[in-house]
Amino acid sequence: MKLDRKYTDKQEREVEDKLFEAIKTLNGFEEYRSFFQDILTPAEFQAIKDRWAVATLLHEGYTYREINKISGVSIATVARVTRCISNGPGGYQLALERVKKNNE
Numbered sequence: 001m002k003l004d005r006k007y008t009d010k011q012e013r014e015v016e017d018k019l020f021e022a023i024k025t026l027n028g029f030e031e032y033r034s035f036f037q038d039i040l041t042p043a044e045f046q047a048i049k050d051r052w053a054v055a056t057l058l059h060e061g062y063t064y065r066e067i068n069k070i071s072g073v074s075i076a077t078v079a080r081v082t083r084c085i086s087n088g089p090g091g092y093q094l095a096l097e098r099v100k101k102n103n104e
Contacts, residue, residue: 054081059096 007015026032036045050073057067064078085092 050077051081054078055085055092055096056099058082058085059100 005012023032023035026035036048040048050071053071054067054073054077057070058078058081062070064075064082067073067078068075081092085096
């Protein structure tokens with residue numbers, strides 16, 4: 001995270017919206033994969049994948065220790081994802097519910 005930001009909050013939001021617009025243009029898993037591999041470092045991409053895996057396992061009812069054993073993700077990361085699901089803006093929950101509905 002940059003500490004010396006040059007954008008105003010409004011400009012930051014506009015850049016964020018443009019990023020989301022770009023993502024919306026992609027079609028299919030291979031295009032998503034290529035885009036995220038280009039835009040993220042391997043470590044950033046792995047961290048996002050780990051967080052999503054943790055979220056899905058939490059949603060399925062696994063405990064912190066079970067998730068750690070299954071995925072190798074630290075207990076601290078599991079706790080962080082849990083806090084985001086419980087106290088965040090609702091993005092995880094929305095996506096988890098939609099994925100579950102689409103898989104039924």
